[in-house]
Amino acid sequence: MRGGGVAVCTTTCEYSRLHACSGGLLSFPRTNPIIASKPQPLIGRNRSIPLFTPLRVSGSRGGGRPRMMTMNVAATDTLQKGIAEFYDESSGVWEDIWGDHMHHGFYEPGSDVSLSDHRAAQIRMIEESLRFASLSDDSVQKPRNIVDVGCGIGGSSRYLARKYGAKCNGITLSPVQAQRAQELAAAQGLDGKVSFQVADALNQPFPDGEFDLVWSMESGEHMPDKTKFVNELARVAAPGGRIIIVTWCHRDLSPSEESLRPEEKQLLKKICDAYYLPAWCSTADYVKLLQSLSLEDIKAADWSQYVAPFWPAVIKSALSWKGITSLFRTGWKTIRGALVMPLMIEGYKKGVIKFAIITCRKPAS
Numbered sequence: 001m002r003g004g005g006v007a008v009c010t011t012t013c014e015y016s017r018l019h020a021c022s023g024g025l026l027s028f029p030r031t032n033p034i035i036a037s038k039p040q041p042l043i044g045r046n047r048s049i050p051l052f053t054p055l056r057v058s059g060s061r062g063g064g065r066p067r068m069m070t071m072n073v074a075a076t077d078t079l080q081k082g083i084a085e086f087y088d089e090s091s092g093v094w095e096d097i098w099g100d101h102m103h104h105g106f107y108e109p110g111s112d113v114s115l116s117d118h119r120a121a122q123i124r125m126i127e128e129s130l131r132f133a134s135l136s137d138d139s140v141q142k143p144r145n146i147v148d149v150g151c152g153i154g155g156s157s158r159y160l161a162r163k164y165g166a167k168c169n170g171i172t173l174s175p176v177q178a179q180r181a182q183e184l185a186a187a188q189g190l191d192g193k194v195s196f197q198v199a200d201a202l203n204q205p206f207p208d209g210e211f212d213l214v215w216s217m218e219s220g221e222h223m224p225d226k227t228k229f230v231n232e233l234a235r236v237a238a239p240g241g242r243i244i245i246v247t248w249c250h251r252d253l254s255p256s257e258e259s260l261r262p263e264e265k266q267l268l269k270k271i272c273d274a275y276y277l278p279a280w281c282s283t284a285d286y287v288k289l290l291q292s293l294s295l296e297d298i299k300a301a302d303w304s305q306y307v308a309p310f311w312p313a314v315i316k317s318a319l320s321w322k323g324i325t326s327l328f329r330t331g332w333k334t335i336r337g338a339l340v341m342p343l344m345i346e347g348y349k350k351g352v353i354k355f356a357i358i359t360c361r362k363p364a365s
Helices: 073-098 115-132 155-164 175-187 226-236 262-275 283-292 310-318 321-330 332-339 341-349
Strands: 049-052 069-071 145-149 167-172 194-198 211-217 237-250 296-302 353-361
Touching: 115 155, 115 211, 115 237, 115 310, 115 353, 145 155, 155 167, 155 175, 155 194, 155 211, 167 175, 175 194, 211 226, 226 237, 226 283, 237 283, 262 332, 262 341, 283 296, 283 353, 310 341, 332 341, 341 353
Parallel strands: 145 167, 145 211, 167 194, 211 237
Antiparallel strands: 049 069, 237 353, 296 353
16 A cells, blocks of 8 residues: 555456465464554566465465466566556645555544544554564664665654664655655654665565564555565564564455455455555465464464544545545546545455454574
8 A cells, every 4th residue: 555565467467366375274363452865766677577476385275386477577667667656646645635654544443533533543553563563662672773665655664763763764666755755754853764765675675684673564465476575574674573564465265265256356356456456365375474484473463343444534535625636636546546445445344355464573593
């Protein structure tokens, strides 16, 4: 949602063919979250790149040889351009109405709140994510070097930099977002603490082991290669560092299922086409990927019930006079995104879409 990573969106969007991990479900504990710079140009590659490499998991269904899809440089560049333009076009509208946090809010189930409360809920989403991941405020243990993968206009980066007194690097595919994020940082006196650049989340421009907090707030849904995405998050994490992924997923498959039902795929395809999303994966798929890298303290939870008021509020703001006039000043990509908002509500109500948090820690040695 916030413009991180390479977006892949085709007119076919074949979910069963692109599904990342079709293996059996894992069992992992259910948790109650209540308790408890200047933009740089993208660098092209002179070769075909893997689109999706299914992860082979012990005991998974289907075994056999993993299938590989490739996209040539021209197609990849076209898709990168599409997602960058989507966020170039729509970020100003979002900021004007909702402020600088381009992600869901965290609410008490059944709450009825005003726009100002929604903005507070977006801050609460950050705090609940940190709490779920057991991030410490202790002066010795708190993170000091953070990467915000898919940073949007830098709301999380600035918040985390202030909270922890940390340095934060944000990356996005959108030059407009990166520039606006840096302007806001300067206006808020954080120019020396946070920096933003245009970069690919699947090929991050950072050395190994650079960050003690790797933060991905609603950017994983844009990643066409979830295996490479998770590998990059783990690569740039420092030994002992914490990784937090908050993302849209589809429901976990039952042991007897090979894929989602046709009507579920069709629903997700419509959302995919509007928001430049590749095939979705499940929370269980993410857990398997993290386990395959021997990451530690892996936890995951379904927070769908805590984000229920979000999309109705977004639709309400879009239908306001200010929202309507802003939409018509932007372009077709933003308008098309607005038109499919009711499908997000439908997906949540039907249990097809899940709002997931997945966290883990890189081994200290």
